[in-house]
Amino acid sequence: MVNIQIKEKLISIVGAENYDDSKAGRLVYSYDATPNFQSMPDAVISPRNAQEISSILKVCSSSGVPIVPRGSGTNLCAGTCPTEGGIVLLFKHMNKIMEIDEENLTVTVQPGVITLDMINQVEARGLFYPPDPSSMKISTIGGNINENSGGLRGLKYGVTRDYVMGLEAVLANGDIIRTGGKLAKDVAGYDFTRLLVGSEGTLGIITEATLKLIPLPESKKTMLALYQDLEQAAKSVSKIIADKIIPATLEFLDQPTLKVVEDFAQIGLPTDVQAVLLIEQDGPIEVVEKDMKKMAEICKKQGAVSVQLANSEMEAEALRTARRAALSALARLKPTTILEDATVPRSEIANMVKAINEISQKYGLSICTFGHAGDGNLHPTCPADARDKDEMERVEKAFEEIFIKAIELGGTITGEHGVGVMKAPYLELKLGQAGIDAMKAVKAALDPNNILNPGKIFAKDNRKRVVVSQ
Amino acid sequence: MVNIQIKEKLISIVGAENYDDSKAGRLVYSYDATPNFQSMPDAVISPRNAQEISSILKVCSSSGVPIVPRGSGTNLCAGTCPTEGGIVLLFKHMNKIMEIDEENLTVTVQPGVITLDMINQVEARGLFYPPDPSSMKISTIGGNINENSGGLRGLKYGVTRDYVMGLEAVLANGDIIRTGGKLAKDVAGYDFTRLLVGSEGTLGIITEATLKLIPLPESKKTMLALYQDLEQAAKSVSKIIADKIIPATLEFLDQPTLKVVEDFAQIGLPTDVQAVLLIEQDGPIEVVEKDMKKMAEICKKQGAVSVQLANSEMEAEALRTARRAALSALARLKPTTILEDATVPRSEIANMVKAINEISQKYGLSICTFGHAGDGNLHPTCPADARDKDEMERVEKAFEEIFIKAIELGGTITGEHGVGVMKAPYLELKLGQAGIDAMKAVKAALDPNNILNPGKIFAKDNRKRVVVSQ
Structure with a gap:
């Protein structure tokens, strides 16, 4: 609980204009994009730099107040979601692109930068930051x-982890550390970057990141x-990879998803088929053309009723x-x-x-399934109604079975969404x-309070997945 | 110290034939490839599986006996090097390639497999494991x-870390854990794999690994x-990358190194130049040819006196x-x-x-310098004589200055060799x-004894770098 003494200390660090404990201000940050989780924070704070975050963490550590970046x-x-109350920490003042280094192919950013803004800026220089979460x-x-x-390009290019070269972070005790650097190789101590x-946000608060860039592929082609x-769609995925082609994107959408997406986007997606693969390749034009041709052949051989190349970049x-x-x-x-994001080989x-x-x-x-087929990362999605207790119980049981099945197939409970509160009850299935x-020992060592x-x-x-706590 | 009770317990786990505390047996494992470090272990043990390693670690944990994998x-x-005595643990019974999975592009191995043996086996299937330490x-x-x-292919393909997808490891308390899997995406908990x-070997003993493979590039070309x-050589390196070409290999050798290597290998390396870049590109033939041509032009423009393409794969x-x-x-x-392996952007x-x-x-x-120029990972090498105390003191001071300079330039004290005992005094410079x-908190949490x-x-x-402890 944030009492008046703690509040005063925090205001003395960030200024009154960057500390908000009004009911309206707190309500806004009482939930995130996850359905059915809500919990009021005690306050919302917007520090301006790592030094202020260090001071905030010292106050929180000594008073035991939770902090949620x-x-x-x-x-x-x-x-x-601030499920245990405390302070929500925002990065609205720490949202700058510090540097794009074209010689070392890196970009250095503050944590509050919007992903797509950064991607656009580096692409304007002919460089490429591949991770592309749908929310970018x-x-x-x-x-x-x-x-x-x-994101969609994980199969060929990897995920965020593969592009983080160095970090500045503030630890629970207020220490500011730096990991890695503009270095392709660095083995000085444990891999704290990763x-x-x-x-x-459970081990430290990241205040700056140096990210790896690669040259922007010179061309790209897309087909459906x-x-x-x-099953024919799924087998096409395996066959493409086994034939040693690694496409940039290999997305899967089942019929229920197709119908909903077409209804929303109105771009003429086929809704009379059971499944679609959205396939992209990028790179030198000769390679892209060769790969697209080979992949089209594989899909047809595996039973695709039609393979259509996008006619233009707009399409x-x-x-x-x-x-x-x-x-x-x-x-x-x-x-x-x-x-959800159950993931399998x-x-x-x-x-x-x-x-x-x-x-x-x-x-x-009714579960719709779509996702990143190329990396086994599926998104079974269930439109439901939280007010229908019986339905929610069935949803909960169904997803538990889905997670168990994923583990049984050598998979994991979460491919890219994280554990948070939502998946915490299932973590033991995997680990x-x-x-x-x-x-937990590592967590306790770095954040003893x-x-x-x-x-x-x-x-x-x-095993209590869908908690309604409003 | 391993007393008779501990020895009996260990023998009961692995059998007398896999426990050696003879003087000759211990002497063999009293040093590694690092000059000037030697220390006798109490015994050498060769377990046959993770379960035996778990039992060994329980004995070591309860008795405080060091174990060096x-x-x-x-x-x-x-x-x-078993600098604090205890037991050296060998993997001679755990040296099998368990599986090459061509559908998921993975290879699963026991830790004792020789790197090159595995590389040859996966390449025979048209697959590629890029990390290639010189000792492979x-x-x-x-x-x-x-x-x-x-290794030499780090610039384009990354290092060992980038290819480890999952591990089985035994922790200090004897717990056997599994991390990751055949999964391109997995965010279930902290990244214990990395x-x-x-x-x-300070946090756990790895007993199995699943490694990522990629399709073998279809062609490769090499030039000098x-x-x-x-400086012209160094600038060529920056210029190539800034021109958005990422070659497979971009190695640098200075004249002293060239002379010594030519004397050893006798393959007609030029010894009358100040520096050489060994450049390789791999991939689809059209791309390789285009890139080699562009890189040759860049090198000439930067002042290369000659650019020679290898005439054959043998060359x-x-x-x-x-x-x-x-x-x-x-x-x-x-x-x-x-x-050494001081590394800079x-x-x-x-x-x-x-x-x-x-x-x-x-x-x-006389310091010879060669190394992986493409990733800033240099190997300044000093031929010296440990018996010459004055010279060794100068070596120590010189390398300390080299490390300080590397850090000053945004680099690190070790790019790929590790910290071990050798670099431990300098770790603070970086971290x-x-x-x-x-x-240290993480180490203490996972290995309290x-x-x-x-x-x-x-x-x-x-600051005591070159310790002679025989």
Whole structure:
């Protein structure tokens, strides 16, 4: 609880104009993009630099007040919901692109930079930052780093983790540390850069990041492969990779998703087929053309009823935008949209899609499935209504079965959304008790007073997924 | 100290045939490839599986006996020298390639597999494991993972860390954990995979690894660019990258190194120039040819006196082999070879090479410099004689200045060799006290009795680099 003494200390650090404990101000930051989680913070604070964050953390550490760093709150694991109260920390003053270094191919940013703004700026210099979470229009780089965000280009280019070269971060005790640098190789001590990436704000507060860039591919082509059989689509994915082609994007949408997306985007997507693969390749033009031709052949051989190349970059961009809008489109169906990211080895996609359909039938639910087929990262999505207790119980049971199935197939409970509060009860499925104990030991070592985003990643109790706490 | 009770317990776990405390047996494992470090272990143990390692660690934890996991001992940081006694753990029974999965593009191995054996096996299937430390003919994958080994292809393809997808490891308390999997995306909890990679055996003992493979590039070309001016060579490196070409290899050798390597390898390397760049590109043939042509033009424009394309794969292989033999060649000059791996942002290579030459002159030493110019990872190497105390003192001072200069240029004290005992006194230069404290907290949390490779990474005292302890 933030008492008057703590409040005064915090205001003396950031100024009254950057401290807000009005009811309206707190309400705005009482939830994030995750359905059904809400909890009021005691205050919202907007520091201007790492030094101020260091001072804030010292106050929080000595008083035991929770602190929840938050970018744009687009995460889907309730990772930025202040479930234990305390202070929500915003980066609105720390949103600058500090440097684009064309000789070392790096960009150095503050955490509050909007992902797409940065991508546009580096692309204007002929450089490329590949991680592209669907929320990139509004997400921040700091949020992406904390969640280790993925996206559509993960298969070929990797995820956020693969592009973070160095960080400045403030630890719970107020120490400011720097990890890595503009260095392709650095083995000086443990890999704290990657320990912080994806740690969901529970180990430190990131205040600056140096990211790796690569040359912008010189060309790109996009195509759609249509299937009347889900399994044929899934097998095409495996076959493409086994034929040693790594496309830039290999997205899967099932029929229910297609219908909803077309209804939303109105770009002429086929809705009379069972599944679609959205396939892109980028690189030197000769290579792109060769790969697209080979992939079209593979898809046809695996039973695609049609393979259509986008006629123009405008048409391709429309397809990509439609795909990125899948969550927004699905969210229009019912008041509560539960979107998950169970992930399996790509050879198991056909089995996973089949299992999702069976589970959805078993519980009388309508689950739409789409996602990053190329990296086995599926998004089974259930439009539901949180006010319908019976339905929500069935949703909960269905997703538990989906997670168990993913683990059984060698997969994981979360490919790119993070654990947060949402997946915490299932973490043991993936890590076992020994794995969780080891991670908790690291958390306790770096944050002994448990002030950094407490209640996230590690579950307090088991198996209560959809908590309504308003 | 291993007393008779502990010895009996250990023998009951692995069998008498896998426990050796003879003087000869211990002597063999009292040192590694690092000059001037030697210390006798109490015993050498060769477990057959993770379960046995778990039992061994429980014995060590309860009795406080140090345990030093060791592959082929090719590291250059005294990382596998049993400086505090205890037990050296070998992987000679855990050296199998468990699976090559062509659908998911992974290989699963035990830690004792020889790197090159695995590379040859995956290449026979048209797949590619890029990390290629110069020691790969004899190094083990387990050693590579523990040191996060780099190599000649780091610039384009990254280092060992970038290819480790999942691990099985035994923690100090005997718990067996599994991290990651055959998954391009997995954010279930902290990134323990990468925390273990490069942790030099101080956080856990790796017992199995799943590694990422990529399609084998369809062609490769090699060329040599010759310079009469070091700075022109360094500038060519920056210019190539700034022109958005990422070559597979971009190696630098200065004249002293060239002379020694040619004397050793006898393949007709030029010895009348000041520096050479060994440049390789791989990929689709059209792209390789275009890139090689552009790079040749850039090198000439920057002042290369000659640019020569290798006429055949045999000639190219001879060049690569000669480069990989640089350490062996230099080691013939004098009894003690101090090879370091100070690393800087690639834009600073010219400055770093210049500084190394000035420092070498200041201390009256002959330092040869070669290394992975493309990723700023240089290997200043000083042939010396450990019996000459005065010379060794000058070597120590010179390398301290080299490390300080590297940090000043935004670099690091070690790019790919690891900290071990050798670099421990300098770690603070890179991380600061706060960074070291945080890493020590993680170490203490996961290994409270400090049994896992104690005395490594974190220095006991400051600034004593070349310790002769025989």
